[in-house]
Amino acid sequence: MSVSLRYYSSSDTYVKLTELVTSVNWSGETTQASRSCKVSMSNTTNGTTKAVNIEVGKDVRLYVDGDEIFRGVIFNTEIASDGSFSFTAYDYNYYLTKNMDSMKFVKQKASQIIRTICSKYGISAGTIDDTGYVIPKLILRDKTLYDMIMIALTETRKKTGKVFMLGNEKGKLVLRERKSQVKRLIIKDGSNLLSASYSESIEDLRNSVRITGKSGEESKGVTVSDSASTKKYGLMREKEHESEKSVAQLMPIANALLKELNKVARESNIDALGEKSIISGKMVQVSEKMTGISGGFYVITDSHTFEPNGLHSMSITVSKTLELNELEYEPPEEPEKTMASGGASNDKATDVVNLARSFKGKVRYVFGGKSIANGTGDCSGFTYYVFKKATGKDIGHGTSAQIRKGKQVSKASAQAGDLVFFQGTYRSGVSHVGIVTRPGFCVSLASSGCQEHSYTTGYWAGHYMEIRRVI
Template sequence: MKVIYDNYDITDLVRSVEWSGDLQQVARTLTVTLINTANGISPLLAFKNGKIIRFFDDKELFRGFLFKIDKNQAGEVTLTCYDANVYLLKNADTMKFVKKKASEIIKHICSTFKIPIGPIADTGYVIPKHIFREKTLAEMSFTALTTTRKHNGRRFFISNNLGKFTLAEMKVPNAKLIIESGRNLLSLSVSESIEETKTRVKVIGGTDKKPVTVTVQNDSLARQYGVMQHVERADEKLNKAQLQKLASQLLKDMGKVATDMTLESLGINEITAGSVIQVYNKMTGINGTYYVNSDTHHYENGVHTMSLNISSSPNLAEVAYEEA
C-alpha cells in the first residue's frame, strides 16, 4: 500500500485507507487517516485542499483531489478525496440537446468543463430532445442514460480511470471473481423483495387532445403478486410501435423480484461498483452471478477487507427526464 500526496510519499504516516464507490454516484472516494506529527507538538506536513492524491496497492487504484481536511490537537488527520468526476457534481448549467445520443451529450458536457475523457461507449439510442435548466452535469448525464435505458434496455455506468472520465456498458460476462463460504466470505445478509416490482406498465404518448396509450402486462407475475401498475408519459413524437417497445422494455426492467445483499469478505482490488461477481453460500441459498452496486475497501495494518452491496440487477441511478 502506498499513498502519495502532491508528490510526497506519506505512506509511513498512514494508519488506514478507505476506497469506495457507488453506482448512484459519479465519483469514487478515498479517505486517508494518518498521524501528522513526530513530536506531538507540531505538524509534519501542511495539507492543502485541491492537491492531487494517489493511492496504490500493487498498482495505482485512485487518482483524485483533496476536498476536505479534518485534524485535531493530537495530530490526527483525515483526508477526504474524490476523483475528477466530482466536477460533474460541482458544476451546473443550462443546456439543450436535440437528436443526440447520451454518449454525445456526456462528451459535450465533459469537453465544455474540461473534464479529461477516457473511453466512452456508444450508447446507441438517439434522444429526440433534452432541455436541462440549472441542472448539475451529473443530473444531465444520469438523465440521458436513464432515457437510453428505457428505450433500448442497455445499461451504462460512469467511472474514472487514472483521472479520466469513462463510460462503459454493463454486461454480464462469465464472472471470474468469486466470493464463497470457507474461502473469502466473512458475512452475508440477503433480502428478497417485491416492493418495487411492477406487473403492468401503461405508457401514454401523443397529445392531451389525442393521447395514444399502450398497456402491457406480465400475466404470470400478476397472478402471483397481483396487479401493480407503472404509468409513464412518453415523448409525443413516438408512434404506437415505439410506445409498445418502450412499455415492453419498462416491464422487463420492472417485472422482477429484487434480490439485495450485503456482504463482507477479504479484499479484492478488482471488485468495485459495476463489477460482476459470483457468490456462493449454502445457508442463504445464494449461488450465482450478481452485480456490485457499491463497494468500500478498507486497508489497515496490512489487512485488506471489503464491504459490498450486490443485487441480481444493477442499482443504477435513475433520473427521469422532465420537460423544462
C-alpha cells in the first residue's frame, strides 16, 4: 500500500508532504455533511525552521495506491516549538454548513433543489441522481444549505422509501441513491479483525412520556407508555410541557417523543485492517464470537489511520439500521409584528444572562432533575427554569423540545440570551443545551456543574450543533 499527501499552495502548484507525515486520519459519519482528514507531521528538517509553510484555506489531497480518496480545505493548523505540526481539513461539503440562507422551492425534486443551491453558491456538482419525487412546496428560512438539502431528502424518503447519500468526490458534490450492496467486506476472527466491543445501555431510555399543554403543568395532559418496555426495564418517564398546545395536538408529539426515547442504546465497534472502500454508509459482514457481533451491518462512523510504516487500520461503528441525518420539514410561522424598539427584547436577554450567571458553581447536575432553585437539575431543566423565571417564557422541557423553539441563527450572529445546542455528548443527536452569555461563550449545567465556558474552542466546540433565538 502506498500513501501520498499533497499540499496545494495554488490550484496547480503542490508539495508532497508524505516524507514529513507521522500519521494520517481520514474519517466520516453518516450524520455529518463532510469527511475530514487530520494530519500529524514533523514540519522541520533542521529543528529551527519550517520545512513547508502550510496555510489555512489551502487545498490538500490524499492518495492511496494512486487513487484520490480525499480532497479538501485546511481549516485549522497547530505547531509546537519542536516542529510538531498538525492540521485538519474538510471536504468541500463542509461549506454547506457554513452558509445560511432563506429559500422557497415549489414543485421541485430534491435533486433539482440541490442543483439550484449549487448553482447559486458556485458549488461544483458531480453526479446527482434523480430523486424522482416532486416536493409540493418548501419554505426554508434561516437554514444552512446542508439542512435545506437534508430536509428535501427526508421528505423524499418519507414519500418514496428511497435513501440518497450525499458525498464529495474530487471536490465535487455528489448524490447517489443508496441501493442494495451485494458485495461486502468480510471482517472476522483470525483474519482481518483486530478487536471488537459491544455495549448496551438503558441510561437514556424513557418508556413513558407525559406532556401537559394549555391547561397548565398540573393538568392531566396526555401520557403514552410502552407496557412491554416498562415491564422489562421498569418505569422511566419523561415529562414535558407545551404551553401553546391543546390535548389533541399533544398526542402526536407524545407518541413521536416516546418512539425517539424508548430505545436501548446499542453500540458495536470494530477495529480491523484497513480497506479504503469501507466508509460510512457502506455495509460489511462481521463475525466475532465473544461479543456476538455477527451478520450484515451498516457502517455508521469510520476512522482510517495510515502510518508511515505502511500500516492501514480502521475503526468503525456498525449498526443493523442505517442512521441518517434526517430533518423534518416544519412550515414557518407567519412573521410576528415587530416592535418599534428592540429594547424590551434586549432587557429580557440581559435578565436571562444575569440569572443564568447567578447559578455558576451553585447547582449540582442530576440527570432529569428540575429543582434548580434547590440546587439540582440537568441542562434543559436549567435553561427552562432560567427562561421561565426571567421572562415568563415556556421553552419546553428536554433538549428535544427546546431545539424546536424559536429560529436558528448562525454562530456568527449569536447574541446574549440565545440557546446553544450540542450533540453527541452522551447520545447521538441533540444532547446538551446552554445559554449564550456573549459571542463564543455560554452558561450550561453539565456533570462538572454550572459553569460559563466557550462553545467555539475545546470540548464543546467539537460537539457544537446550532444556536436558536427564542426571545
